[in-house]
Amino acid sequence: MGPARARVLQDETGIETIEDLLYYPPRRYLDRSSFKSIRDCFVSETVTVAGTIAGVNLAGKNRRYLEVTIDDGTDTLSGIFFAGLRYFQKVFITGDFVLFSGKVDFYNRKQIVHPDFDFLDEDSSLKSINTGRVVPLYRSTENLKASGFDSRGFRRIIRYALDHFLSDIHDPMDGKFLERLSLMPLRDAIFKLHFPETLQSAEEARRRLSFNELYFLQYYLDINRKLLREEFKGTKSPIDPALYRDFLGRLPFELTGDQKKSIADISADLANPFPMNRMLQGDVGSGKTIVAMAASLMAVGRSCQTAVMSPTEILAIQHHRNFAGLMPEGVRIALLTGSTPPAEKKLIYRDTAEGKIHILIGTHALIQNEVSFKNLGLIVIDEQHRFGVHQRAKLREKGNSADLLIMTATPIPRSLSLTLYGDLDVSLIRDKRAAMIPVKTMAFPRSRIKGVYNSVEKYMAEGRQAFFVLPLIEESEKSDLKSAKELFAQLRKEVFPHRSIELLHGKLPAAEKEAVMRTFRNGETDILVSTTVIEVGIDVPNASVMVIEHAERFGLSQLHQLRGRVGRGSHQSFCVLVYPDDVPAESRRRIETLVELDDGFKIAEEDLKLRGAGEIIGSRQHGYNSGFEFTDLAADLDLILSAREEATRAVSKIENVSTAMSDLRGDVRNIEMLKGIRKKRILAILS
Numbered sequence: 001m002g003p004a005r006a007r008v009l010q011d012e013t014g015i016e017t018i019e020d021l022l023y024y025p026p027r028r029y030l031d032r033s034s035f036k037s038i039r040d041c042f043v044s045e046t047v048t049v050a051g052t053i054a055g056v057n058l059a060g061k062n063r064r065y066l067e068v069t070i071d072d073g074t075d076t077l078s079g080i081f082f083a084g085l086r087y088f089q090k091v092f093i094t095g096d097f098v099l100f101s102g103k104v105d106f107y108n109r110k111q112i113v114h115p116d117f118d119f120l121d122e123d124s125s126l127k128s129i130n131t132g133r134v135v136p137l138y139r140s141t142e143n144l145k146a147s148g149f150d151s152r153g154f155r156r157i158i159r160y161a162l163d164h165f166l167s168d169i170h171d172p173m174d175g176k177f178l179e180r181l182s183l184m185p186l187r188d189a190i191f192k193l194h195f196p197e198t199l200q201s202a203e204e205a206r207r208r209l210s211f212n213e214l215y216f217l218q219y220y221l222d223i224n225r226k227l228l229r230e231e232f233k234g235t236k237s238p239i240d241p242a243l244y245r246d247f248l249g250r251l252p253f254e255l256t257g258d259q260k261k262s263i264a265d266i267s268a269d270l271a272n273p274f275p276m277n278r279m280l281q282g283d284v285g286s287g288k289t290i291v292a293m294a295a296s297l298m299a300v301g302r303s304c305q306t307a308v309m310s311p312t313e314i315l316a317i318q319h320h321r322n323f324a325g326l327m328p329e330g331v332r333i334a335l336l337t338g339s340t341p342p343a344e345k346k347l348i349y350r351d352t353a354e355g356k357i358h359i360l361i362g363t364h365a366l367i368q369n370e371v372s373f374k375n376l377g378l379i380v381i382d383e384q385h386r387f388g389v390h391q392r393a394k395l396r397e398k399g400n401s402a403d404l405l406i407m408t409a410t411p412i413p414r415s416l417s418l419t420l421y422g423d424l425d426v427s428l429i430r431d432k433r434a435a436m437i438p439v440k441t442m443a444f445p446r447s448r449i450k451g452v453y454n455s456v457e458k459y460m461a462e463g464r465q466a467f468f469v470l471p472l473i474e475e476s477e478k479s480d481l482k483s484a485k486e487l488f489a490q491l492r493k494e495v496f497p498h499r500s501i502e503l504l505h506g507k508l509p510a511a512e513k514e515a516v517m518r519t520f521r522n523g524e525t526d527i528l529v530s531t532t533v534i535e536v537g538i539d540v541p542n543a544s545v546m547v548i549e550h551a552e553r554f555g556l557s558q559l560h561q562l563r564g565r566v567g568r569g570s571h572q573s574f575c576v577l578v579y580p581d582d583v584p585a586e587s588r589r590r591i592e593t594l595v596e597l598d599d600g601f602k603i604a605e606e607d608l609k610l611r612g613a614g615e616i617i618g619s620r621q622h623g624y625n626s627g628f629e630f631t632d633l634a635a636d637l638d639l640i641l642s643a644r645e646e647a648t649r650a651v652s653k654i655e656n657v658s659t660a661m662s663d664l665r666g667d668v669r670n671i672e673m674l675k676g677i678r679k680k681r682i683l684a685i686l687s
Contacts, residue, residue: 001157008147013139018161022169022190023209024154025629026136029202030099030118039074043106049077050099050120056092058085067111068092070100077104078111087142119152134196158194166191172212181642183208207639209630214419214643221423222651225277227661232274232401239270240301246328247297251290256431259287263294265427266405270298270378276403279421281411282429283600284564285436288407289322291429292380295405296323300331300358304377304402308361309395311383313337313510314517318539319382320361327359336362336371339510345370367394375399381406409564410557411600413608415633418640430601439567441595443551443577452547452576453495459545460499460526464571466545468529469562471553473505481550488529499526506533532558534565541569551577551594552587556607559594586610608634 001009009015015024036047051070059067066088068079079100081088092098097120102112118137138154147153171178171186178185184192189208196202248255255263262280269276282288296306308323310316320335327333334348334357351357355374360366376399381392396402406424417426444452456466468491472483488503502516502525513533519525521540528534528543532554546566551559559577566573577591590610597603631639654660 005147005149008143009149012141012144012149018165021158021161022165022194023629024138024158025193025206025209026202027139028137029196029199030135030137031199035099037074038070038072038077038110041075041077041104041110043104043110046101046103048099048101050097051077053092053094053096053098056089056094058089066092068098070098076109078109079115079117080111080113082114091145119150134199134202136194136196136202155194162191162194177646181211181646183211186212206630207636210628210632210636210639211643212630213628214631214636214640215647217419218422218644218647219651222648223654223657223661225423226651226654227657229274230657235273236270237302239267239298243297243301243328243331244294247293247326250326250328253433255290256287256429256433258282258429258431259291262291262427262429265425266291266295267298269425270295270302270403275401276405277424278405278427279417279424280405280407280427280429281417282407282409283411283432284409284561285432285567286429287433288382288409288429289319291427292382292405292407293323293326295378295380296359297328297331299378299403302377304375305352305355305357305373306359306378306380307366307373307376307395307398308359308380308382309366310361310363312533313339313363314513314533314538315382316361316363317514317517322539323359323361331358332356333359333361336360336365337510338363338365339514340365364391367391367398371398373398376402378403378405383408383410410561411604413604413633415637415640416608418637418644419628419631419633422644428601430599436567437570437572438598439563439573439575441563441575441577441598443579443591443595445581445583446578447581449578452578455574455576456527456545456547457496459574460496463542464545465520465523465525465540465543466527466547467534467543467565468527469534469546469548470529470531471550473507473531481553484529484531487549491527491529496527500524501527501529504528504530504533506531532562534562538565539568540565542571544569544571544573545576546574547576547578549578550580551591552579552583556590556594556603556610557600559591560598560600560603563594 013020013024015021030048034048035050036045038049038051041047041049049070049072051072053068054071054076055067055069057067057069059065064082066081066085068081068088069076070079077100099118099120100112100115101117102115105111105113118135120135135151136155137151140150140154144150144153166187169187169190173183173186175185184204186208189205192201192205193209196205266276266278269278280288280291282291292308296308299306308316308319310319316335316337320333323333332351334351336345336348340348348357348360349370349372352360353372353374360371360373365371379395379399379402381395381404392406396404412421460466468487470482470484470487472481474483474485484503484505488501491499492501502520504513504516504520508516516525516528517538520528520543523542543566546563548554548559548562554562563575566575577594579587579591583591593606593610594603597606633640651657
């Protein structure tokens with residue numbers, strides 16, 4: 001193709017080479033055996049039909065919509081378009097063969113309003129491409145379509161590329177390996193990705209390509225971990241257990257089995273000559289902070305300092321208060337946040353650099369250039385998904401091969417954990433303290449909100465406190481959602497005028513946030529109206545009621561996190577989910593799932609199924625891109641486990657890991673084992 005079209009293709013899709021083109025996956029497939037003839041289409045059916053364009057006409061009073069009529073030889077049907085008329089007039093040409101998908105309506109004739117559409121070819125030279133049983137449809141944009149890259153155009157150029165370059169595809173896996181794992185050869189997989197005989201063969205092709213990217217991701221991670229462990233020349237001094245034993249004696253409760261196991265995992269890691277890289281996953285209320293305290297004291301017990309970084313000032317202050325209440329005498333703790341007074345900051349900087357502060361707790365303030373440690377031995381990062389990769393790396397630079405413990409109160413689906421965090425050892429805390437009373441969860445449509453208010457008043461009359469949570473800070477002209485500010489004003493003036501009510505959100509100054517939380521924690525405030533700033537770490541035992549407005553706007557795991565802010569005291573707690581009366585079925589299903597489940601790990605798996613990995617990664621990893629082109633993290637756990645096992649086995653046989661890593665970081669194109677693997681994917685992993 002010419003340079004202008006090639007430039008559009010590159011700008012819109014990133015496709016620069018034949019290889020890129022062949023690895024450009026269809027967004028979906030159409031099984032043409034399931035097409036309906038127009039004659040057999042009935043009103044309210046959702047159908048896919050194909051036919052020749054018989055007419056393209058502006059219609060209606062003042063020619064306000066475009067009518068595209070197609071004929072399949074059995075009857076005619078019109079596609080009706082009310083917007084983008086100039087564009088559609090250029091796109092639809094009489095005589096072209098097109099398919100329409102959508103819900104059938106009838107207004108003087110059979111019609112589909114704004115149907116999904118795609119173009120097919122009926123001429124004999126392209127008949128095998130476009131009129132087989134399964135037709136691939138590709139992601140496209142207006143710019144791409146204007147340059148001839150609609151699905152029809154992609155099918156043409158991909159078929160040309162396959163006809164001329166298929167023999168140049170080399171498989172890095174031998175036949176016995178593929179047969180043992182029931183995987184198709186790479187050459188077949190790439191061909192059937194684009195031109196499958198059946199939907200099943202398309203799925204088999206996707207799984208082979210998914211295995212490739214999973215295998216080589218894990219292969220690299222395993223080599224990297226093995227290299228770090230073999231090359232680490234440092235030594236660690238032994239841990240004096242006296243402080244840890246003193247700490248255990250101060251605890252007002254017995255540790256759960258999972259807490260004990262997690263502490264044992266960390267203790268074993270700290271004894272290794274190489275740095276710890278461990279993630280601690282725990283459900284809400286499972287007691288991760290106690291494990292972090294134990295790890296911190298082990299570090300102090302070998303004369304090292306600990307840094308504990310939290311995503312919010314509220315959480316950092318709470319950690320500081322909890323640590324201070326249970327630490328043995330002689331262990332000095334300090335709190336450093338953006339709102340720490342300048343004079344106090346200077347003292348903290350000095351004492352940390354001199355090693356006088358044993359445990360420094362704070363926010364992003366810990367990664368400032370002014371903060372230096374005498375001997376930073378352990379880094380604890382709480383709610384790690386809220387920090388970027390560079391922020392975590394900057395804190396690690398302040399220590400010399402410091403041990404790392406990252407924590408999350410949002411259980412991660414197993415498939416995500418095995419891929420996104422494949423280079424970390426993982427400890428799970430699923431047990432909850434025996435004394436915790438399970439939170440009762442219920443859901444009501446907005447029309448029953450008065451009953452909810454009455455129930456909240458009843459519990460406040462008994463001395464309890466309540467949270468009201470909303471997704472927005474203030475009202476937007478484009479949104480019909482109630483905002484936190486609007487609800488705050490309504491509750492204070494109309495619903496609970498005799499109650500003390502405060503408002504908390506992320507845009508408040510830090511000092512004001514802490515003042516609001518302090519009055520609520522001390523029982524001086526009856527109701528706290530808040531956004532999701534309270535999602536993690538807030539611990540107010542007397543707050544036993546949480547009302548979440550517009551619950552349909554939250555993900556399952558986020559709702560579970562919010563629910564975890566209650567149920568921390570000795571009284572029965574309640575979480576009430578409020579949703580619009582006309583809530584979509586999918587949102588209603590998500591809400592019902594939360595009512596039924598209280599296990600955060602099960603909820604995380606359901607959240608992955610309902611929302612998909614893309615949305616969870618996008619919202620939770622702050623821009624993290626998994627890079628997966630073919631893997632479905634919600635459905636491919638068996639592939640993930642298989643790829644990990646095979647990659648680990650291959651790496652275990654490598655005698656010289658340094659050479660293997662050097663090869664990987666060298667010219668990827670010349671590595672025999674990587675032939676046939678998409679180079680951009682490998683280079684992205686290596687970066």
